[in-house]
Amino acid sequence: MKLTIERATLLAALGHVQNVVERRNTIPILSNVLVSAGDGQLSMTATDLDLTIVERVASEARQSGATTTPAHTLYDIVRKLPEGAQVELSTGKDDARLAIVAGRSSFSLPCLPKEDFPAQTDDKLPTRFRVAAEDLRRLIDKTRFAISTEETRYYLNGIYLHAAKSAGVAMLRAVATDGHRLAQVESPLPDGAAGMPGVIVPRKAIAELRRLIDQVADPIEVSLSDTKMRFSFGQTVLTTKLIDGTFPDYQRVIPSDNDKTLEVDCRRFAEAVDRVSTISTEKSRSIKLTIGKDRLQLSATSPEAGSASEEMEVSYPGDSLEIGFNSKYLLDIATQIDGDIARIDLADAVSPTIVRDLGDERALYVLMPMRV
Amino acid sequence: MVIRRLPEGTVNRIAAGEVIERPASVVKELVENALDAGARRIEVTLGGAGRDLIVVADDGIGMDRSDLMLAIERHATSKLPGDDLMTIATFGFRGEALPSIGSVARLRIASRARGLGEGWAIAIDAGRVQAVEPDSQPVGTRVEVRDLFYATPARLKFLKTDRTEASLCHEAVKRLAMAHPGIAFTIRDGAHAAVTYPARPENLVDGRLDRLADVLGRDFAKNAVSVDATRDNVRLTGYAGLPTFNRGNALAQYLFVNGRPVRDRLLVGAVRAAYQDLLARDRHPVVALFLDLPPGEVDVNVHPTKAEVRFRDGTLVRGLIVSALRAALASAGHRASTSVSAQAIAAFRAGIAPSGTIPFAASLNRYPRPGVAEAAAAFQAPVSAATPFAPAARINEPAPAAGFPLGAAVAQVHETYIVAQTERGMVVVDQHAAHERLVFERIRRAIDGTGVARQILLIPEIVELDAVDIERLLARTGEFAELGLVIESFGPGAVAVREVPALLGEIDLKGLMRDLVDDLAALEEGIALRDRLEQVCSTMACHGSVRAGRRLTIPEMNALLREMESTPHAGQCTHGRPTYVELDLHDIERLFGRR
Numbered sequence: 001m002k003l004t005i006e007r008a009t010l011l012a013a014l015g016h017v018q019n020v021v022e023r024r025n026t027i028p029i030l031s032n033v034l035v036s037a038g039d040g041q042l043s044m045t046a047t048d049l050d051l052t053i054v055e056r057v058a059s060e061a062r063q064s065g066a067t068t069t070p071a072h073t074l075y076d077i078v079r080k081l082p083e084g085a086q087v088e089l090s091t092g093k094d095d096a097r098l099a100i101v102a103g104r105s106s107f108s109l110p111c112l113p114k115e116d117f118p119a120q121t122d123d124k125l126p127t128r129f130r131v132a133a134e135d136l137r138r139l140i141d142k143t144r145f146a147i148s149t150e151e152t153r154y155y156l157n158g159i160y161l162h163a164a165k166s167a168g169v170a171m172l173r174a175v176a177t178d179g180h181r182l183a184q185v186e187s188p189l190p191d192g193a194a195g196m197p198g199v200i201v202p203r204k205a206i207a208e209l210r211r212l213i214d215q216v217a218d219p220i221e222v223s224l225s226d227t228k229m230r231f232s233f234g235q236t237v238l239t240t241k242l243i244d245g246t247f248p249d250y251q252r253v254i255p256s257d258n259d260k261t262l263e264v265d266c267r268r269f270a271e272a273v274d275r276v277s278t279i280s281t282e283k284s285r286s287i288k289l290t291i292g293k294d295r296l297q298l299s300a301t302s303p304e305a306g307s308a309s310e311e312m313e314v315s316y317p318g319d320s321l322e323i324g325f326n327s328k329y330l331l332d333i334a335t336q337i338d339g340d341i342a343r344i345d346l347a348d349a350v351s352p353t354i355v356r357d358l359g360d361e362r363a364l365y366v367l368m369p370m371r372v
Numbered sequence: 373m374v375i376r377r378l379p380e381g382t383v384n385r386i387a388a389g390e391v392i393e394r395p396a397s398v399v400k401e402l403v404e405n406a407l408d409a410g411a412r413r414i415e416v417t418l419g420g421a422g423r424d425l426i427v428v429a430d431d432g433i434g435m436d437r438s439d440l441m442l443a444i445e446r447h448a449t450s451k452l453p454g455d456d457l458m459t460i461a462t463f464g465f466r467g468e469a470l471p472s473i474g475s476v477a478r479l480r481i482a483s484r485a486r487g488l489g490e491g492w493a494i495a496i497d498a499g500r501v502q503a504v505e506p507d508s509q510p511v512g513t514r515v516e517v518r519d520l521f522y523a524t525p526a527r528l529k530f531l532k533t534d535r536t537e538a539s540l541c542h543e544a545v546k547r548l549a550m551a552h553p554g555i556a557f558t559i560r561d562g563a564h565a566a567v568t569y570p571a572r573p574e575n576l577v578d579g580r581l582d583r584l585a586d587v588l589g590r591d592f593a594k595n596a597v598s599v600d601a602t603r604d605n606v607r608l609t610g611y612a613g614l615p616t617f618n619r620g621n622a623l624a625q626y627l628f629v630n631g632r633p634v635r636d637r638l639l640v641g642a643v644r645a646a647y648q649d650l651l652a653r654d655r656h657p658v659v660a661l662f663l664d665l666p667p668g669e670v671d672v673n674v675h676p677t678k679a680e681v682r683f684r685d686g687t688l689v690r691g692l693i694v695s696a697l698r699a700a701l702a703s704a705g706h707r708a709s710t711s712v713s714a715q716a717i718a719a720f721r722a723g724i725a726p727s728g729t730i731p732f733a734a735s736l737n738r739y740p741r742p743g744v745a746e747a748a749a750a751f752q753a754p755v756s757a758a759t760p761f762a763p764a765a766r767i768n769e770p771a772p773a774a775g776f777p778l779g780a781a782v783a784q785v786h787e788t789y790i791v792a793q794t795e796r797g798m799v800v801v802d803q804h805a806a807h808e809r810l811v812f813e814r815i816r817r818a819i820d821g822t823g824v825a826r827q828i829l830l831i832p833e834i835v836e837l838d839a840v841d842i843e844r845l846l847a848r849t850g851e852f853a854e855l856g857l858v859i860e861s862f863g864p865g866a867v868a869v870r871e872v873p874a875l876l877g878e879i880d881l882k883g884l885m886r887d888l889v890d891d892l893a894a895l896e897e898g899i900a901l902r903d904r905l906e907q908v909c910s911t912m913a914c915h916g917s918v919r920a921g922r923r924l925t926i927p928e929m930n931a932l933l934r935e936m937e938s939t940p941h942a943g944q945c946t947h948g949r950p951t952y953v954e955l956d957l958h959d960i961e962r963l964f965g966r967r
Contacts, residue, residue: 150878153833178878179831253830284825284874303818326827326874352830370874371826 001065036066125223129192148178155245162198205240258345270334277327324372384475390676395422396540404463406430421534498523547633553583601696613658615650641895646697702940781929812913824856
């Protein structure tokens with residue numbers, strides 16, 4: 001293999017794939033990136049066995065071939081090369097070393113045979129559709145905060161994507177929960193997604209996907225089976241295994257008869273929660289909401305740190321109510337609401353509470369109160 | 373197959389299998405009999421670790437000839453006057469010990485009843501009465517057991533080494549001696565010097581402490597706090613070792629119920645719970661606790677050797693032990709064990725003075741070692757102005773130490789340890805460990821004050837468990853709810869967790885429930901939950917406390933010392949390590965050969 005490529009192009013491509021590679025691996029080849037040149041393009045593949053990213057860039061190789069080399073080292077080298085440098089990548093006869101030459105710098109990296117690199121199996125991914133990049137970003141952004149980090153409940157360690165009907169309209173729905181709160185966001189169901197199975201996309205794949213599609217404008221090609229899912233955009237293809245588990249029947253925990261409706265100015269509410277929670281103790285972060293006619297008082301007390309309270313005007317017609325929440329959970333949800341007004345539907349101090357964005361019918365959050 | 377009634381001898385041997393396991397069981401049964409007979413002095417003699425000979429002699433009320441004949445019959449006893457098993461006030465009551473021993477060994481009982489002029493002796497050999505004859509026995513009873521288990525050679529094979537069996541016999545006497553300070557005990561085993569526990573004033577607090585010191589060693593007496601608490605008609609007395617005076621196993625926990633030594637799960641669990649945040653998980657406290665309650669409140673008839681008992685109101689007993697121990701340890705406040713300072717003293721070495729003459733050993737070294745030469749060069753080099761010489765310790769005039777147990781701070785050394793002068797010596801405080809404990813206690817007080825905030829779960833966690841385990845868990849729902857964990861039954865074989873302590877955030881509930889179940893089964897105490905909560909508090913305390921390496925001013929150091937004096941458990945950090953050591957002036961003087 002022998003080719004010359006512009007540093008910026010190589011850096012961008014490596015930057016996309018190298019994040020997948022774990023810093024420490026028990027299988028040496030997983031630390032490597034598969035670099036292969038031919039047919040007018042250079043492709044780079046990185047995997048952690050669950051998640052694989054392939055990136056292709058146009059590059060005319062003088063001599064085609066492929067090898068694998070430590071991903072993080074290669075990335076660090078290219079990153080430190082001067083801007084505008086032309087980088088020459090070449091392997092010797094026996095493919096044991098990869099030589100990187102740019103100007104007067106030259107490096108030689110150890111290689112492992114490309115045959116040892118985990119091959120991508122060509123599974124059948126029967127469901128195919130295109131989703132607007134903006135919609136996918138929104139589905140991820142507004143739900144990922146609620147993904148569970150507790151490994152024993154693996155089936156909650158991702159976002160549940162599935163087709164659902166909402167008020168008679170078919171929707172692509174994303175749901176995440178950690179057992180304490182839940183986020184549910186929808187976007188119109190793309191053509192071809194109608195028969196899709198419900199899938200749980202793991203947290204790491206979500207994080208990588210979101211990072212990679214940040215600047216993407218074109219629609220994203222999605223294809224999936226019930227064990228694998230692939231996202232293709234630009235020169236990048238991301239393939240992930242799906243979490244093999246059953247997502248809980250989340251609709252049962254979303255109440256439909258919460259009759260006490262509180263409307264707050266979302267930005268002011270978030271600021272007030274943030275201020276008052278300064279007092280609540282480090283770990284449990286509890287905060288109390290005392291709601292009366294058109295008045296809301298937020299308060300927190302801690303025998304250590306003192307007490308705080310703040311009042312704000314709200315729209316609330318119902319009976320007065322006292323309810324406790326984890327202030328971090330409240331803030332997390334308040335941050336997701338883009339509109340001015342948040343609508344909070346309550347039942348009582350021990351039942352699930354629903355929070356909605358008044359300007360966005362397609363997002364809904366459920367939060368469980370705290371007993372304080 | 374023909375069913376037949378077993379002969380008396382076989383029946384007795386079967387019973388002996390339960391009651392008489394090893395020489396130590398014989399010793400225990402016989403000493404208990406002596407105690408029941410109102411003896412003031414009991415002498416135990418062992419030969420061949422009890423295998424060849426066990427003699428227990430007492431000065432109790434004794435038996436006359438007819439009693440003696442009956443004593444060796446099975447289910448014959450003087451100790452169950454009303455045939456009422458509900459109110460047992462004596463050690464024995466089954467009437468099984470003597471016939472059991474008699475069926476597996478050569479037994480000779482000589483006794484003279486108080487007020488009678490003549491003594492009698494009876495000899496039994498593997499269950500058969502050999503002779504009844506007059507004897508010159510003084511008032512009291514003397515029981516001789518020879519060739520134990522000669523009639524059941526199988527059992528003989530299962531005995532451990534002489535050393536182990538002898539120490540088990542000693543242990544059996546020790547336990548009974550602890551419970552009866554007023555009675556003198558002597559043990560001779562032929563191999564070692566006789567061990568004597570002189571009679572101490574009966575039922576006086578001091579007498580008991582003296583006896584405990586006799587048995588457990590002087591260190592225990594110095595490092596124990598007295599416990600005395602009563603709830604309803606249950607009274608707990610005894611001594612609890614300071615947390616810094618700990619052991620690697622739970623063998624040094626002596627528990628007595630109405631004077632009877634027991635090894636009971638409930639009691640062991642309660643002790644564990646009381647010491648929970650004071651000791652690391654693998655360290656165990658030393659305690660001697662005596663529980664007195666009306667005989668009707670406790671069932672001792674559940675175990676052949678009575679090592680286990682059953683309480684009518686276990687919760688009350690557990691609660692009493694935990695709260696009494698906690699209160700006693702809290703009152704001990706900042707006391708750290710004296711064994712800690714003893715170790716510290718032992719660690720001191722007389723300094724080698726830098727004198728002009730080269731020591732003999734050094735002159736043998738023909739070539740100077742390079743390390744020494746370099747060090748010498750560095751030492752002789754002029755101190756550069758760029759690196760100002762920092763004092764190793766900042767020394768200050770001590771404020772008057774009167775009235776403060778931890779004295780007045782004098783200096784901080786290595787920016788880690790506070791040296792303070794007390795009235796009778798000096799203390800060295802580990803500032804981080806001490807402050808960590810103070811912060812921990814403050815956090816815990818805060819939590820106790822407000823209660824544990826509970827996060828209600830949106831999706832309850834269903835945990836599958838054994839039906840027995842579920843029973844145990846559900847019996848404690850109230851207690852768990854106070855700690856923030858709300859569980860309820862979820863069909864057979866599962867529980868639903870509805871609310872969790874907010875402090876723990878997202879946790880592995882299945883793991884927690886399994887740990888809780890294990891704790892309940894082993895100790896009848898849900899330690900795991902408290903453990904997790906304390907771990908969180910402990911981490912918070914660690915982050916929120918003054919680190920080693922932080923410079924403190926004298927007022928700051930004094931403030932720390934004063935707070936330590938007023939905070940419970942300030943003598944040890946959350947892992948049971950001491951937060952300070954105290955050096956007595958006396959000890960310091962000894963170090964310098966002034967005394």
